[in-house]
Amino acid sequence: MANFLLRRLVFSLQKRFFSAPTTSKSTSIRTTSKPIKNSSTLDNTPSKTSFKSTINDVSSSVPPSFSIQYLTNSCGLSLNSAISTAKKITLEEKNKEHFDSVISFLKSHEFSDTQITELVQKYPAVLQCRILTNLKPKIEFLIENGIQGSNVPKLIISTPAIFFRSLDAQLKPAMALIKRVLTSPDKLLVVARRGSWILTTDWKSWHKNLDYLIELGVPKRRVQELLVLQPRCLYQDIERIKYGVEMVKNMGVKPDDVKFIHTFRVISSLSELGWKRKVKVFESLGWNSGEVVSTFTKSPHCLSCSEEKLRNAMDYFVNTVKVDRRTIINYPKILMYSIQKRVIPRYTVWKILEERKLIRRSQFIWVLNKSESDFIEQYVTRYSDLIPHLRSIYLSCKEDSITPTSS
Template sequence: MNKRLISLSFSLRSSVQLHRPPLYHSISILFYSSSKPKRSKFNFVSKDRRSKSTPKVAVAEYLINQHQFSPEAALKASSSIAFLKNTAEADSVLSFLKESGFSKTQLEEVVKRIPRILRANLDTAIKPKIKIFQDSGFSNSDIADVISSDPWILRRSADNRLGPAILALKNILGSNAGVLKVLKLSGWYLKYDLEKTMIPNIEVLKSLGISSSQIFNYICHFPRFYLHTQESIMDFVRRVDEMGFDRKSKMFLSAIRTISSMSLETWERKIKLFQSLGFSEKGVLTAFRRAPQCFVYLRRRLRR
């Protein structure tokens, strides 16, 4: 397979550099003789399909010749979708994203990570998602930055996920600038109902005396922490309390987050590792209270 990919990449590079039409037949033989790619879960595909007699177009050649993709990006995309039956759909999607402020690099990143976007229905699968961001006050360049950093955002439901999640983040962070910073680091928040996860968890942490600035800092750096259930957060707090942690300590939130990041079995293995290095049970708890974040390290790093 590696030899075939190398041969294809060389063929594609040569065709671009020499301004010659790509070698359609050689590419088809080298690459597209492989088994059919798995069907995507994307509900992107338009109902309007051409007849089976419509000639198929090789994705790699299409992206390079029609949209000036790099051979590497075209090859990556074509590993999931070998051919297109309807290039008109792909043209409309790619042209729209270009007009919406996506740079060549950003466009390639989106297509590499979700090649099925080439078969998307522009009016029902793409435009509503972009409009949600625009209606929320984001500029085209901001939208391009966020989506290219996590293209799977385009799989979210515009009304049921994107809109409510963006609004919740804006209410929590106070500005689009804050939302933009968070989403560039993690588009995870747009997958969840934040009214049922993040917001209740923030209220719990505030009730424990943890400062808003520390809570907001963790929103950027540890996004998955806030997506636990409220019951789970309370259980993590209980376990930290049982270790004798002072709730007024600046390390209190770090301790909760550390406990949330590992299973009970992993925690017990960390305890045994410290004990094997000469720590008493009391010494392990003292170390945890002073620097809970160290317990997140891999065992090899801890041992060293």
């Protein structure tokens, strides 16, 4: 019954807001009915009292009509989305002029209709923000700090909370802290895109983390690199930061080493239990604890690989390519390459050339480091006259890599 009533109400709203031609009689819902005689065959029929209660419940769940009308006609929301959004906020018709001014203001700063729709869906309260004391000074603040043009709406859409944080107490000190480390507006824009939340979250917490790393001896340019590559890494509990630092230092990597930040990034993303599990995976593949540390410091992101990927890579390199374990330990980066998309297609070409004695005997792993264009030029195009189908063989291997399970 409730579903039937709700459908009737939605139909009525659609007719009203979209001027649908009236083809049926009035859709008003009668709230009275004749008494129903008590009968065992009508046990599931609602009584007069429950019928009225159902109508009242459904009616109260439908937001004010102006809110829905404005959200659909002026903000571009679908009817269902407008009904859902209108439950979060009440838009009064007497304030329509202000809502229109907000939309016009946003459009004047390169917000497209689609972006306005997305913003209102995320934060409908933006329509109630004051322009002169809220929206305008905050957008001007972003522009003054190098975020301009179409980048303004992109940043706001990713973090609408900017409009709901204090300019003086939050946004300004957070921006000052970021600019203390960053040296160019371009990098600021990268950080703003990658971790836009950094402007709206508690800046005091990651201020401590920043100071700790700098006092520890991590060069400012390395901290800048960390902020650009993974800003969330700085937004952790200070004890977590200290744990990661100690782990890296115990591996023999000094704070001023170029490897420090990359090693710290991976360590800080792993729990102590997660680290132990990764170590056990490598040990099960034949590494001892010292070799695991050596592998990690040479190529920190190896520990970001899944256990399945590591096992598949070791199996292919050792049993098919015949690379000895010591070589892999010395050059662990090869474990990160996709077996299906990179290693197998290149090794297929390599074996053909080697069997034809067209290349000198050398380590296959060096071929993996080459860019795609360099590999094709040096190992495919160069020998296409002698082996006409070499390119098609290579491309076929790469295409086949789309369907198999991940490497």
